[in-house]
Amino acid sequence: xxxxxxxxxxxxxxxxxxxxxxxxxxxxxxxxxxxxxxxxxxxxxxxxxxxxxxxxxxxxxxxxxxxxxxxxxxxxxxxxxxxxxxxxxxxxxxxxxxxxxxxxxxxxxxxxxxxxxxxxxxxxxxxxxxxxxxxxxxxxxxxxxxxxxxxxxxxxxxxxxxxxxxxxxxxxxxxxxxxxxxxxxxxxxxxxxxxxxxxxxxxxxxxxxxxxxxxxxxxxxxxxxxxxxxxxxxxxxxxxxxxxxxxxxxxxx
Numbered sequence: 001x002x003x004x005x006x007x008x009x010x011x012x013x014x015x016x017x018x019x020x021x022x023x024x025x026x027x028x029x030x031x032x033x034x035x036x037x038x039x040x041x042x043x044x045x046x047x048x049x050x051x052x053x054x055x056x057x058x059x060x061x062x063x064x065x066x067x068x069x070x071x072x073x074x075x076x077x078x079x080x081x082x083x084x085x086x087x088x089x090x091x092x093x094x095x096x097x098x099x100x101x102x103x104x105x106x107x108x109x110x111x112x113x114x115x116x117x118x119x120x121x122x123x124x125x126x127x128x129x130x131x132x133x134x135x136x137x138x139x140x141x142x143x144x145x146x147x148x149x150x151x152x153x154x155x156x157x158x159x160x161x162x163x164x165x166x167x168x169x170x171x172x173x174x175x176x177x178x179x180x181x182x183x184x185x186x187x188x189x190x191x192x193x194x195x196x197x198x199x200x201x202x203x204x205x206x207x208x209x210x211x212x213x214x215x216x217x218x219x220x221x222x223x224x225x226x227x228x229x230x231x232x233x234x235x236x237x238x239x240x241x242x243x244x245x246x247x248x249x250x251x252x253x
Contacts, residue, residue, distance in 0.1 A: 007053055007065055014068060025075060037082050041075040044094060048072070056188055095133060111141045115149075122163035132168060134159075134232075140240075148240035155249075156231035165231045175224045176205070182228035184220035191217040224251050 029037040048071040052064045076094075080087045083104070090098040099112045116133040134157055137149040156165035165182060167173050175181040176189065192204045192213040205222075207213055230249040237245045 007055070010053065010068060011066055022072060025077075035083050037080065039080055040078045042078050044074045044076045044091070046071060046073050054187075060186075060188060062187070093133075109142070113139050113141065115139070117159050117162060119157055119159075119162045119164045121167045122161075122165065123167060132164075132166075149238075150240060151238040152234060153236040153238075155233050155235045156228075165228065172220070174222065175229070176222050177224075179224070179229050180231055181222065181225040182231070183225065184222050186220045187222075188217070188219035189222045190219045193217070226251050 025041055026039055028039065048069060051068045051070070053066055053068065054062050054064050056062055074094075076091060077089055079089065085101055085103050088100045088102070089096055090100075095116060096114050098114065101110045101112075102108070114135060115137045117136045118131045118133050120131045134154055135152050136159055137151045139149040140147040153159070154164075158164070166180060167182075172186050173180055173182055173184050174187060175184075189205055192207050193215045194202055194204065194208065194211065195214040197208075204213075229251055233249055234247055236247070239245075
């Protein structure tokens with residue numbers, strides 16, 4: 001079967017692997033007086049992801065044309081050093097677990113511990129596979145004394161039950177732009193065909209008011225869900241002082 005030109009673009013571009021630099025890391029900042037702030041990094045291993053390029057056949061089944069595979073070597077920060085202090089970063093499971101700041105002259109240290117919660121999709125009652133972590137709190141410790149924590153909460157994420165509304169295992173719950181909407185059972189949208197229209201108006205995602213469609217392909221509701229789209233986003237920050245910051249989101253209109 002011939003492949004549409006739209007899909008051929010990426011296929012032709014990446015059928016032979018290419019290698020390129022994706023990002024650049026800051027190594028040093030020098031002040032006018034000559035003082036330096038230096039940054040050091042380490043490689044956290046090679047990772048890869050696969051993005052299938054798919055189309056839907058006339059019978060509604062999804063077919064994979066080909067896969068795009070990205071392989072990259074990720075770097076993470078190890079330390080920040082100045083002439084007055086240095087900060088060391090500890091990592092566990094590709095997450096910052098601790099930052100220790102040491103005064104170069106006095107040797108005094110401040111330690112900040114990062115605590116995470118692993119949560120799963122609430123729909124998967126007994127599912128123990130895909131889980132993702134959210135930062136729950138950051139606590140400062142100094143001279144064996146623990147200060148009150150910075151605490152974080154997120155839309156659609158429950159730390160009491162360790163579940164979330166997000167569905168990591170289900171790729172179909174997307175609006176037209178690929179964002180989570182919590183409802184779509186398939187990526188096929190509702191499509192309305194009007195034989196009497198011309199050009200792009202023949203095929204529509206929304207019906208023409210007062211005009212019956214020649215035919216209608218039943219699909220999923222892929223409209224934007226203003227509530228679902230913010231699921232997993234930062235909602236509230238509680239500060240050690242007792243104050244708090246609430247963050248509200250809205251989709252583009």
